Amino acid sequence: xxxRIGIYGYGNVARGVxxxxxxxxxxxxxxxxxxxxPATVQILTPGVPVLPAERVxxxxxxxxxxxLCGGSATDLPVHTPQLARLFHVVDSFDTHKNIPTHFAAxxxxxxxxxxxxxxSAGWDPGLFSLNRLVAGAVLxxxxxxxxxxxxxxxxxxxxxxxxxxxxxxxxxxIPIDSALEAVRSGETPELTTRQKHLRDxxxxxxxxxxxxxxxEEIVTMKNYFDEYDTTxxxxxxxxxxxxxxxxxxxxxxxxxxxxxWEEEHKAVIEYRLQLDSNPEFTALALVACARACHRMAAEGxxxxxxxxxxxxxxxxPLDGAELRRLLL
Amino acid sequence: xxxRIGIYGYGNVARGVxxxxxxxxxxxxxxxxxxxxPATVQILTPGVPVLPAERVxxxxxxxxxxxLCGGSATDLPVHTPQLARLFHVVDSFDTHKNIPTHFAAxxxxxxxxxxxxxxSAGWDPGLFSLNRLVAGAVLxxxxxxxxxxxxxxxxxxxxxxxxxxxxxxxxxxIPIDSALEAVRSGETPELTTRQKHLRDxxxxxxxxxxxxxxxEEIVTMKNYFDEYDTTxxxxxxxxxxxxxxxxxxxxxxxxxxxxxWEEEHKAVIEYRLQLDSNPEFTALALVACARACHRMAAEGxxxxxxxxxxxxxxxxPLDGAELRRLLL
Numbered sequence: 001x002x003x004r005i006g007i008y009g010y011g012n013v014a015r016g017v018x019x020x021x022x023x024x025x026x027x028x029x030x031x032x033x034x035x036x037x038p039a040t041v042q043i044l045t046p047g048v049p050v051l052p053a054e055r056v057x058x059x060x061x062x063x064x065x066x067x068l069c070g071g072s073a074t075d076l077p078v079h080t081p082q083l084a085r086l087f088h089v090v091d092s093f094d095t096h097k098n099i100p101t102h103f104a105a106x107x108x109x110x111x112x113x114x115x116x117x118x119x120s121a122g123w124d125p126g127l128f129s130l131n132r133l134v135a136g137a138v139l140x141x142x143x144x145x146x147x148x149x150x151x152x153x154x155x156x157x158x159x160x161x162x163x164x165x166x167x168x169x170x171x172x173x174i175p176i177d178s179a180l181e182a183v184r185s186g187e188t189p190e191l192t193t194r195q196k197h198l199r200d201x202x203x204x205x206x207x208x209x210x211x212x213x214x215x216e217e218i219v220t221m222k223n224y225f226d227e228y229d230t231t232x233x234x235x236x237x238x239x240x241x242x243x244x245x246x247x248x249x250x251x252x253x254x255x256x257x258x259x260x261w262e263e264e265h266k267a268v269i270e271y272r273l274q275l276d277s278n279p280e281f282t283a284l285a286l287v288a289c290a291r292a293c294h295r296m297a298a299e300g301x302x303x304x305x306x307x308x309x310x311x312x313x314x315x316x317p318l319d320g321a322e323l324r325r326l327l328l
Numbered sequence: 329x330x331x332r333i334g335i336y337g338y339g340n341v342a343r344g345v346x347x348x349x350x351x352x353x354x355x356x357x358x359x360x361x362x363x364x365x366p367a368t369v370q371i372l373t374p375g376v377p378v379l380p381a382e383r384v385x386x387x388x389x390x391x392x393x394x395x396l397c398g399g400s401a402t403d404l405p406v407h408t409p410q411l412a413r414l415f416h417v418v419d420s421f422d423t424h425k426n427i428p429t430h431f432a433a434x435x436x437x438x439x440x441x442x443x444x445x446x447x448s449a450g451w452d453p454g455l456f457s458l459n460r461l462v463a464g465a466v467l468x469x470x471x472x473x474x475x476x477x478x479x480x481x482x483x484x485x486x487x488x489x490x491x492x493x494x495x496x497x498x499x500x501x502i503p504i505d506s507a508l509e510a511v512r513s514g515e516t517p518e519l520t521t522r523q524k525h526l527r528d529x530x531x532x533x534x535x536x537x538x539x540x541x542x543x544e545e546i547v548t549m550k551n552y553f554d555e556y557d558t559t560x561x562x563x564x565x566x567x568x569x570x571x572x573x574x575x576x577x578x579x580x581x582x583x584x585x586x587x588x589w590e591e592e593h594k595a596v597i598e599y600r601l602q603l604d605s606n607p608e609f610t611a612l613a614l615v616a617c618a619r620a621c622h623r624m625a626a627e628g629x630x631x632x633x634x635x636x637x638x639x640x641x642x643x644x645p646l647d648g649a650e651l652r653r654l655l656l
Contacts, residue, residue: 019589023468044589099656100649125656127466127597130640132655134455137616137643139609140351186602259612261347261372265604267612269455272600274514276593281467284587284595288465308641308651312458315465321428323636327464328427328448328457 003294005287006063006087007032008056008079010041012247013092014069016283018044024287026317030063060086064297065290068092081105084304085113088297090290092122092282099125107304116297117304121289122282123273124148128253130307131271135255139267142257143188147175147196151249151278159224160201163217165209168237170244172200175252183254186266192227199230202244204237249278288315331622333615334391334415335360336384336407338369340575341420342397344611346372352615354645358391388414392625393618395419409433412632413441416625418617420450420610427453435632444625445632449617450610451601452476456581458635459599463583467595470585471516475503475524479577479606487552488529491545493537496565498572502526503580511582514594520555527558530572532565577606616643 005021007014010032021027022045029048034041038050056066066087068079072095080091084106093102099120110117120126124146132144153173160169179196182189205214211234219230235243250273259265275281289307292314296305313323333349335342338360349355350373357376362369366378384394394415396407404421411417412434421430427448438445448454452474460472481501488497507524510517533542539562547558563571578601587593603609617635620642624633641651 015589016587019587020468022589096656100653103652120656127462129656130462131599133640133644133651134458134616136655137619137640137645138455138612140348140612140645184602186604259344259347259603259605259608261343261350265608266602267604267609268600268602270598270600270602271459272596272598274512274594274596274598275587276514276595277587280587280593281595284466284468288462291465306652306656308648308656309639311637311639312461312465313636316461317465317468320636323461324431324634325428327460328424328453328634328636 002026002028003291004028004030004062004064005290006030006056006059006066008053008066008068008083009070009075010034010036010043010050011069011071012279013283013286014067015044016277016280017067017069017287019280020284020287021045023284024291024317026291027287031059056083057086063087064294065090067286067290077102077105080117080119081109084110084115084117086115088116088293090118090121090286090293092126092286093120094122094125096125103304103306111303114302116293116301118289118293118306118310119304120306121286123275123285124251126282126285126307127273128251128271131253131269132255133308135253135269135271139255139257139259139269141259141263142255142267145183145191145254145256146251147180147254148251149173149175149197149249151251151275152247156199156201156224159221160203160218163214163221165206165214166203167206168204168240170202170240172202174198174200180252180254183256184268184270186256186268188256194228197228199225199228201230201232202235202240203232204240205234246276247278248276250274291315291317330354330356331619332356332358332390332392333618334358334384334387334394336381336394336396336411337398337403338362338364338371338378339397339399340607341611341614342395343372344605344608345395345397345614347608348612348615349373351612352619352645354619355615359387384411385414391415392622393418395614395618405430405433408445408447409437412438412443412445414443416444416621418446418449418614418621420454420614421448422450422453424453431632431634439631442630444621444629446617446621446634446638447632448634449614451603451613452579454610454613454635455601456579456599459581459597460583461636463581463597463599467583467585467587467597469587469591470583470595473511473519473582473584474579475508475582476579477501477503477525477577479579479603480575481527484527484529484552487549488531488546491542491549493534493542494531495534496532496568498530498568500528500530502528508580508582511584512596512598514584514596516584522556525556527553527556529558529560530563530568531560532568533562574604575606576604578602619643619645
C-alpha cells in the first residue's frame with residue numbers, strides 16, 4: 001500500500017516534493033493545499049486537486065503524511081504544531097537556533113494528537129546534521145568543520161536586493177579550496193570566517209545608479225558581507241536570468257580527529273553534497289523522512305522526531321533483508 | 329553509569345577497542361578474554377584482567393556489552409551466535425556475502441537469550457553501508473560507486489606472501505583519480521575493475537630469488553591481481569617495516585543521480601574516509617555501536633541489529649536535547 005502524501009504550501013520545495021513522489025513507487029500525491037487562490041496555482045502532477053488551505057481538515061483520513069512546505073520564519077512555527085494535531089507531518093524547519101523551541105511545541109501537539117511529526121528534515125539541517133552526529137559519535141576525539149557551497153544563499157541575495165539602486169541579485173557562497181585542503185590533510189586548523197568562504201555577487205542595477213556606491217554598500221554590509229572577501233559583478237537582467245537562474249547548492253561536513261592510545265593516528269571523515277537544485281534535493285530528503293514517519297506511526301509511535309531518531313532502514317523502500325543483502 | 333565493556337579475542341581491532349574505550353568517558357573496560365595463554369597477552373589498559381576465553385560465562389553480570397574481536401572467516405560465525413545467548417554483543421563480521429546467514433543465526437540466538445546483538449559494525453560494512461542506504465533512500469534515481477583506499481588489503485598481502493620466494497609483502501589498493509573525478513562530475517559512467525583501482529605491491533624476496541618470475545606471478549594472479557594494473561616494488565625487510573608498517577585505509581562511497589520532474593538536474597553525494605589506522609577506526613565504530621546496543625537493550629529490545637536499525641542518536645553520548653541544540 002502506498003504512502004498517501006499531501007502538500008501544504010506550494011513553493012519551490014513543494015514542487016520538489018512532487019518530483020520526489022513521482023520518483024517513488026511507494027508514494028502517491030493526494031492533494032495540494034495553498035493559501036493562495038487555488039485557481040492561480042498550477043502544479044506539476046496531473047489529476048491532483050489544488051485546494052484552499054482551510055479545507056485540509058477534510059483530508060485527515062485520505063492523507064498518511066502531510067508535507068509542510070511553508071517558510072521557517074513565520075509559516076512553520078505556526079503550521080507544524082497546528083497540523084501535527086491532525087496529521088503525521090514532515091517539515092524542513094531550518095532556523096537552527098530556534099529548533100529546540102520548535103521541537104517542544106511540535107512534540108506537545110503531536111503527542112496530544114497521537115501523531116508523528118518529523119521536523120528539520122532536508123540536508124542542513126538534515127543529512128549534514130546526521131553526518132555531524134555519526135562522525136562525532138565515532139571519531140570522538142576530533143573537530144567538526146562545515147563548508148557551504150558553491151551555492152545560492154537566498155538570505156544574502158535578498159540583502160543585496162534591499163540596497164538602493166539594486167533591481168535584482170544572486171549571491172553564491174563558495175568554500176575556499178585552501179581551507180578545505182587544510183582540513184582534509186588531517187590537521188585541525190582554526191579558520192576564520194574569511195578563510196572558509198568567499199561571497200560572489202551578481203547584481204542588476206538601476207540605469208544610472210552609482211555602481212561603486214552599490215559595491216561598497218554590499219561588501220561592507222554588517223552580518224552579511226563585512227567578514228568575507230566579497231566580489232560584486234554587475235550584469236544585465238537577461239544575464240542574471242540566463243547564467244544565474246538556477247538554485248545550486250551543497251557543501252562539506254568534515255570531521256578531523258585522532259585515533260590510537262597516544263592519539264598517534266589521524267582520521268578524516270568527509271561528507272559532500274553537490275546539488276544542481278537545492279529545493280529538489282531537500283524535497284527528496286523530506287520524502288524519505290515521510291516514508292520513515294509513516295512507518296513510525298504504524299508502530300504506534302507519537303511525538304516530534306528528527307533525523308537523529310529515525311532508524312536509517314526506515315528511510316528506504318527496501319525491507320531489512322534486502323538492505324542487508326544489497327547494501328551492508 | 330558507565331557501559332561496562334568486555335573484549336573477546338585480542339588482536340588489532342581489540343587494541344583499537346581499548347583505545348576507543350579510553351577516549352569515551354561513558355565506557356569502561358572490565359576484562360579481556362583470549363584463547364591464548366593469558367600470561368602471554370599484554371594489553372594496553374592498566375589493571376584490567378586478561379582471562380581465558382572459557383571463563384567468559386562468569387562475567388554475565390559484570391559486562392554490559394561484549395565486543396567480539398575474532399576473525400570473520402572462522403571465529404565470528406561461531407562466537408557471535410554462541411555468546412549472543414549470554415551477552416549483548418557487537419561484532420565486525422565483514423564477509424559481505426555471508427551476512428544474511430550470519431544475521432539469521434545471531435538473531436535466533438539473541439532472541440532466545442533475550443539479548444541485543446549488533447553485527448557487521450565498522451566502516452565497510454558499517455559506515456559505508458549506512459551511507460549507501462541513506463544516499464539511495466534520498467537520491468532514489470541514481471547509481472552507487474564504492475572506491476577503497478589508499479589502504480592496505482590484508483587479503484592481497486597474504487596472497488603475495490604465498491608466492492614462492494616471497495618472504496613478506498604489503499599491498500595497497502589505490503582508487504584511480506580519473507575515475508573518482510568522472511563520478512564526482514555528476515556523470516554515471518560504467519567503470520571496469522581496472523579503471524577504478526590500482527594495486528601497488530611492496531615485496532621482500534628471498535635472496536637469489538628470480539624477481540621477474542615473482543613479479544609475473546603476482547600481476548597475473550587470478551581473482552587477486554589479473555583484472556588490475558599492478559605495480560610491484562622489491563624492498564628490504566627493513567624498508568617494508570619502516571615505510572609500509574602502518575595499517576592505513578579508507579575510501580569513498582559516492583552516489584550520483586538526477587533530480588527534477590524531467591530528471592534535468594544532477595546531484596552527487598560523497599562520503600570519504602581517510603584513516604591512518606584501519607583497526608583503530610573500526611574499533612571506534614564498534615564502540616559507538618556498543619553504546620547503542622546498551623541503550624536498545626535497556627529499552628527491552630532483543631535480536632540481531634545492524635547499523636541500519638540503530639537510531640543515530642543512540643550512537644552518541646549526548647542526549648536528544650543536546651544533539652538538537654548542538655548538531656541539528
